[in-house]
Amino acid sequence: MSAQSRDAAIVGVYEYPSRDVEGAVNPLQIKAACAAKALADAGLDWKDVDAIYDASESGPMSGLMISEYFGIKPTVMDTTSVGGSSYEFHAAHALRDIRSGKANVALLTYGSTAHSNALAIGAGGRGGGVSPGDNMETFAGQTLVANYAMVAQRHMHEFGTTSEQLAEISVATRFHAMRNPEAVKAMEDLEFMNIRETTVEDVISSRMIADPLHLLDCCMISDGGGAIVIASAEIAASCSKKPVWILGSGESIKYPENGGDITVSAGAQSAPIAFGEAGVKPIEIDVAMIYDSFSITVLTLLEDLGFCGKGEGGPWVSGGKLRFDRPSDGPAINTDGGGLSSNHPGMRGIFLLIEAARQMRGESHSQVEDARLAVAHGNGGMLGARHSAATIILARD
Amino acid sequence: MMSDEKTITRPLPRVNEQDTGAFWTATKDKKFIYQQCEKTGEVIWHPRSHSTGSVNGELTTRVSKGEGAIYSFSVVRLSYHPFFKTKAPYVVAYVDLDEGPRFLTNVVGIENPLEDVQIGQRVKIDWEEHEELAIPLVRPID
Known part of the structure; x- marks a missing residue:
C-alpha cells in the first residue's frame, strides 16, 4: 500500500435530491445547482475551478457552452461522452490531468430530465x-x-445462472434504497407499486420485459443529476471535507465481434489496469458501486472486476451477501439504492462516484463499518453490443 | 406521424449508407454478402470500407450460404415502437453464420416464441422482401 500515490482526491460531492422535477428545471439548471453545492461541500468556489469535464448530455458541443454558463475559464476541457460510464472516464482523466500539473480543481457535472x-x-x-x-x-x-x-440468456446457458440469482442483486439494492430517504421519495414520486423491501420471489414474479429479465431486474427512469469536485493533494489539504483519494483508473471499449463472448464486458480490460495502478486487490474492497442498469449488468461486472471467476457470479451473489451489514461476506454493492431503486436518469455513472465518496467519508445511509476502499465501475452503451467501461479505485486516509 | 396503418413497417436500413449500402443492395438478389481481409483472413462484420485486419489489407467480398446457429436471444415482451409493439412477443437473436459473421436479426417461422427458440439452434436465412431491399430474418432448420 505504501507505493500508492495520492495525487488527486474527490473533495466535493452533491446529488440532486429530486427524481421528478415536473418540468420546473432543465438539465443545465440541475448541473449548475449541483456544481454550486459540490463546490460549497469542498469549501471552494467557481473561481477555483480550472478544469471542466462534461459528457454533452445537455446538448452537442457542450464544451463551448458550459464554461460560460458556469462563468469559468478552464485551462483543461474534456468532453468524453461514452454513455453512463462517462463520469468514471472523467474521474480517470481528472486524475491524469491533476497528476500532470495541468489542472488543480476539476468539476464534473450531470443533469437530466429523462x-x-x-x-x-x-x-x-x-x-x-x-x-x-x-x-x-x-x-x-x-x-x-x-x-x-441476451447477455443474461447466454450467461444462463453457459454457466447455469438462474433468475433467482439475478434477483438477489435487485433485492439487496432495494434493501439499501429503503434506508435512503431520497430513494424512497424517488420511488414514491415515480409511482412505484408496493414500495418496500423485496424478496427473490417478488422479482421473479414481476412481469417479464424481455426474457429472461423481469421488471424488477430493470432500472427506473428518473430525473436527476449530480456534481463532483476533484482536487490536487495540495488543495485537498485545505478543503472542508476529508479527501477521498483516487488511487487508480482503467478504461475500455468493447463491441460486437464475430465469435466474441458477450458474457465478458469491457470491464475485464479496465479493471485489472485500475486495480494494478492502485496496488489493491478486489478482496480488499469494502464497497463496490457497480453500474446497475439491470441485474445482469451487476452480475457480469462483478465477475469482470475479479470478485469471483467468470461464470461464478450467480452463486457468489446469493444469500444476501451483497448487503451493507455483512462486511465479512465481501463488498457491499450499490448502497445508495442504485439505478434499480434510487435513480437512473439515463447515465448514472456520477452517482457511483458520489456514493463511493460518501462511504469513504462515513456519510452513507447504509454505511459499511470502517470502509476504507471502494471501487466505482461504470458501464455505458449496451452491455450486449458496443459499450464502454471505466474503473475507479477510491480510498480514504 | 403515420396516418395510414398499412404504412407502418419495421425500421428499414438506409441503402445509401456508405459503409453498409453494398450489403443492402445485394439483399435485393437475396444474397448475404460479407467481407474478408485478404492479408489476415479476418472476417469483417459489420460491412465497412476498410479492413480492420491490416492497414494494407484488401477486402474480398464473399457470399454466405445463409446457415448458422443462434448465439443468444431474447423474447421482447414490451416495445413502444409503433411497428414492434404490434409484434410482441417476438424473438431477437444474434446468429453466428457458418462463415463467421455474427448478425442481429429476428427468428421467424416458429409457433411459440416463448418456447421454440434455443441457443445453439440451427437456422437459415429467410428473406423478408421490401421495395428496395430484403431483410435477412432467420427460421429454424427442420
Whole structure:
C-alpha cells in the first residue's frame, strides 16, 4: 500500500435530491445547482475551478457552452461522452490531468430530465442511430432491455445462472434504497407499486420485459443529476471535507465481434489496469458501486472486476451477501439504492462516484463499518453490443 | 406521424449508407454478402470500407450460404415502437453464420416464441422482401 500515490482526491460531492422535477428545471439548471453545492461541500468556489469535464448530455458541443454558463475559464476541457460510464472516464482523466500539473480543481457535472421528458429508453425503438453498425441492427427491433437480456440468456446457458440469482442483486439494492430517504421519495414520486423491501420471489414474479429479465431486474427512469469536485493533494489539504483519494483508473471499449463472448464486458480490460495502478486487490474492497442498469449488468461486472471467476457470479451473489451489514461476506454493492431503486436518469455513472465518496467519508445511509476502499465501475452503451467501461479505485486516509 | 396503418413497417436500413449500402443492395438478389481481409483472413462484420485486419489489407467480398446457429436471444415482451409493439412477443437473436459473421436479426417461422427458440439452434436465412431491399430474418432448420 505504501507505493500508492495520492495525487488527486474527490473533495466535493452533491446529488440532486429530486427524481421528478415536473418540468420546473432543465438539465443545465440541475448541473449548475449541483456544481454550486459540490463546490460549497469542498469549501471552494467557481473561481477555483480550472478544469471542466462534461459528457454533452445537455446538448452537442457542450464544451463551448458550459464554461460560460458556469462563468469559468478552464485551462483543461474534456468532453468524453461514452454513455453512463462517462463520469468514471472523467474521474480517470481528472486524475491524469491533476497528476500532470495541468489542472488543480476539476468539476464534473450531470443533469437530466429523462423522466419529465418521458423518454422511452428501455423499450423504445432504438431508431435514429446513424452509425454503420446501427444501419445493420435497427431493423430487428431489439430494445435496450432485450440487448442486456441476451447477455443474461447466454450467461444462463453457459454457466447455469438462474433468475433467482439475478434477483438477489435487485433485492439487496432495494434493501439499501429503503434506508435512503431520497430513494424512497424517488420511488414514491415515480409511482412505484408496493414500495418496500423485496424478496427473490417478488422479482421473479414481476412481469417479464424481455426474457429472461423481469421488471424488477430493470432500472427506473428518473430525473436527476449530480456534481463532483476533484482536487490536487495540495488543495485537498485545505478543503472542508476529508479527501477521498483516487488511487487508480482503467478504461475500455468493447463491441460486437464475430465469435466474441458477450458474457465478458469491457470491464475485464479496465479493471485489472485500475486495480494494478492502485496496488489493491478486489478482496480488499469494502464497497463496490457497480453500474446497475439491470441485474445482469451487476452480475457480469462483478465477475469482470475479479470478485469471483467468470461464470461464478450467480452463486457468489446469493444469500444476501451483497448487503451493507455483512462486511465479512465481501463488498457491499450499490448502497445508495442504485439505478434499480434510487435513480437512473439515463447515465448514472456520477452517482457511483458520489456514493463511493460518501462511504469513504462515513456519510452513507447504509454505511459499511470502517470502509476504507471502494471501487466505482461504470458501464455505458449496451452491455450486449458496443459499450464502454471505466474503473475507479477510491480510498480514504 | 403515420396516418395510414398499412404504412407502418419495421425500421428499414438506409441503402445509401456508405459503409453498409453494398450489403443492402445485394439483399435485393437475396444474397448475404460479407467481407474478408485478404492479408489476415479476418472476417469483417459489420460491412465497412476498410479492413480492420491490416492497414494494407484488401477486402474480398464473399457470399454466405445463409446457415448458422443462434448465439443468444431474447423474447421482447414490451416495445413502444409503433411497428414492434404490434409484434410482441417476438424473438431477437444474434446468429453466428457458418462463415463467421455474427448478425442481429429476428427468428421467424416458429409457433411459440416463448418456447421454440434455443441457443445453439440451427437456422437459415429467410428473406423478408421490401421495395428496395430484403431483410435477412432467420427460421429454424427442420
